[in-house]
Amino acid sequence: MTATTDEATTTDISGAGAPLAPDAPPLDPVDPAAYLRTFRGETLKNATTALVEGGAYVTTRALAQAATPHRTLYDAARWWRHVLGRRKPTWSTEHRIVWETPIARLRDFTASSVDDVVPTLVLPPQAGHDSCIVDYAPSQSQMQVIRQAGLTRAFTLDWVGATQQTKNTTIEDYVAVVDRAVDTATAGTRHTTVNLVGDCQGGWLSAIYAALHPERVNTLTLAGAPIDFHAGDTAIGASSRVTSRRFGTLPYKAMVAMGRGNMPGQFVLNGFIAMSPDAEIAKHVDLLRHLDDDAAVARYQTFEDWFKHTQDVPGAFYLWLVEHLFTGNELVEGRLHVGGRRVDLGALDCPLFLLGGATDHITPPVQVFRAADFVSTPADKVWKRTAPGGHLGLFMGNQALREEWPPIMEEVAKVSGVGDS
Template identity: 75%
Template sequence: MTAPTDEHVDVPEAPGITDPDPTAVQTEAPATDPAAYLRGYHLTAAVRGATEMTKGAGYVLSRALRQTATPGRNSRDARRWWRLVLGRRRPRWHNEHEIVFETPIARLRDFSQGSTDDVAPTLVLPPQAGHDSCIVDFQPRQSQMMVIREAGLTRAFTLDWVGATRATSTSTIEDYVAVVDRAVEHCRSTTGHDAVNLVGDCQGGWLATIYAALHPEKVNTLTLAGAPIDFHAGETPIGASSRVMTQRFGQLPYRAMVAAGGGVMPGAFVLGGFIAIRPDAEIAKHVDLLRHLDDPEAIARYEAFEDWFKHTQDVAGTFYLWLVEHLFAGNELVAGTLEVGGRRVDMRDISCPLFLLGGATDHITPPVQVFAAADHVSTPADQVTRRTAPGGHLGLFMGNQALRHEWPPLMAAVAEHSRRG
C-alpha cells in the first residue's frame, strides 16, 4: 500500500513516462469496498508491469542478437545505461530569480526579474509531497513561472518548500499557513497591491484554499491545479489505500512510517509508494532509455526528469499526520469542520474569481476532486473557470502540453482581474 500524498509520474515529455489508462480514473463516488477496488487495481498494475518486463526483455534480447551489435558494443551500452539509471544529480531552478527570504520550512523566490508593472502579484504554492519545488521551473522553456510572467503577471513569486529535518519535524499546519502569510505580506508590500493571485498546485492547492478561506481579503484570485479539495470524490489508489488502512488500523501505519523516519515522513517512502502505483511506467521509461541511448535529446529529458523525481526530500511528521487525519481520512475541508489555529476554515468565505485545472487521466487527483471546489465557495458561477487538460498529474505542472495550451489562457484571464481600474 502507498502512503497518502499527491504526485506521480505521467509526463509525456520524458521517455517512458506515460499517462495512466483512462479507465483507471473514476469520477463517481468511491467504491463501497475500497479493499476490493485496490485488489483489482494492483492486479491490473502487476499485469501491466509484467507486460513491460516482457517487452523489455524481448528488446534486450533482440538488441543483443542484432548483427550490428557486437559483444563489446552491448557491454559498453549496458555500462552506459546503468550509469544513466543510477547517476542522479540534485535538481535545480533554471530561470532568473532571487531568494527573498528563507525560513526553516520554506523559501520565497521572486521571479519578477526587476518588473515594476502595476499588476497584482502572483504567488505559487508548489506541491509538497517528497519532491523539490523546482517542478514549477522545471526547464528553461518548460516553466510554469515563465508562463505566468508571459501572461502579463510579471510580479511572480513562488514558495520553495524546504525538506524536513529532525529540527523541523514538528512543524504544524499553522506553521505552513504562517509562512504563506509572510510571503503574501511581502508580495503586497513590494507591489502596493492589497491582494495576491494564489496559484496552488496539488498539495499547494488545498493549502492555498485554506489560506484563502482564512484571509479572503488578501486573495485576488484563486487558481487550483490538480489539487485535492474533496478528497473523497472519485476513486484513486491513494484514496482507497488510505481508507483501508485508517479503517483497519487508524493512523498506526502512518505513525510507524514517521517513527521510522525519526519524526519525519521519509521522501524515499513516498517515492516507493509512487513507483508501486505504476510499476509499468517505471519499467517502461528505463527500457525506453535503452532504446534511445544514441539520442542526446532523449537522454537529456530522461536525466532531467529522473533527477527531479528520484531526488526526494522528507515531510514534517506532525504536518503529514495532520494531513492524513483531517484531509485524507476526515475530508474536513469540504465538510466545513476543519479548524486551523483555533479558527474554522469555511470555504464559503471565498468569493474571488476561481480557476480550476484538472488532468483528464489524472489518477492521483482526478478532476472531480479539483472541480468540487466550486461547489463549496461563494464565487459566482460566471466567475468560475474549469479546464481539463489531456494527460495525467505531473504533466499539469511541468508538461509541455499543459504549459503551452492550458496555462496561458488561464493566466491571461487571471491577468484581466489583476490590473487596477
C-alpha cells in the same frame, strides 16, 4: 521519451462553473477496498506486460548485437550510468531568494519589474520532491508562463526538506509562511491581495489559506489539487481509508518513526512508483531505445534528477494531513479547524480557476472541480479546464504549459490590472 509527453484532447469548459452550492452533498461513495483490489490487479497486469515487452526488446537488441558483444556491454554500461547517476535538480529561470525560514524559501521572479499588477504567488506541490518543478526547465516553466501573461510580479514558495529541527512543523506554521509571503509580495505596491496558484498539495494549502484570509486573495487557481479527497477513485485515497479503518494511523506513525519523526521522501517516492510500476519499467526501456539520442537522454536525466531526488516531509504535518484530509476529508465537510478557526470554503467568492488532468491517477479532475461546489464564487466566475495527460504533466509538461496554463493566466491577468493605463 515518456517523462514529459502529453497526449489526448483538451476539454475547455471556461466559464462553465458548477452552480453555487456551499452545502453540496458528497458524491456517491465508492467501496475503497473493492477499488484497491481492482487497482492492484490492473497494476500487476500492466507491470507484467511492461516487463515482458521490455525483456523482449532487450533480448532482441542483444541478439542483433551478438556479432559485436562489446557493443552490448558498452550500451549496458551507458544505460546503468544514466539510471544510477543522479544530480540535485535546479531552478531554470534567473530569480532571487527574498527570505528563507527553516521550512520554506520565498523566490522572487519579478526581475525588477515595476508593473502595477496584482502579485502572483505560487504554492508548489509538497510531496517529497523539490519545488523547482514550477521552473522545471528553460522551456517548461510555470513561472515563465505567468510572467508572459503580463503577471510580472511573480513569486513562489520553495518548500525546504524536513530536518530533526523541523519535524514538529504544523499546518499553522505553513499557513503563517504563506501569510508572510503574501505580505512580502504586496509590500511596496498599492495592492493588498495576490493571485494564489496552488499545485497538488500546494492547492489544498492555498484553499485553506484563502478560506481563512479571503480578503488577501484576488484569484485562486488550483491545478491537480485534491479538495474533495474522497471524490473519484484513487489508489492513495482508497488506501488511506482502508488502512485507517483497519489500523487507524498506526502504519503512518510507524513510517514517521522510521524517519525519526519525519516522513521519508523515499517512502513517498516508492509509493508513487508502486502505483505505476509499468511506467517506471517503460521509462528505463525507453532510455535504452534512445541511448544514441542526446536530446532524449538529456530529457530522461532532467526528469529523473527531479523525480528521484527526494526530501522529507515534517512528521507532525504529514500525520495531520493523513488524519484530517486524506482520511477525514474535513475540508469539504466543513469540519476542518486550523489555528482554532473553522476553515469555511464558503467564505471564498473570488474568481476560481480549476485545472485537472484527464489521466491523472493521483488527483482525478473531479477532486479539483469539486471546489466549485463549496465556494461562494458565482458560476460565471469559475473556470474549469481538463488537460490531457497525467498528474506531473499538469505542472511541467510541454502540452500543459503551451496550451492549458496560458489561457488561465490570461484570464487571471484581466482581473489583475494587466494592460490598465
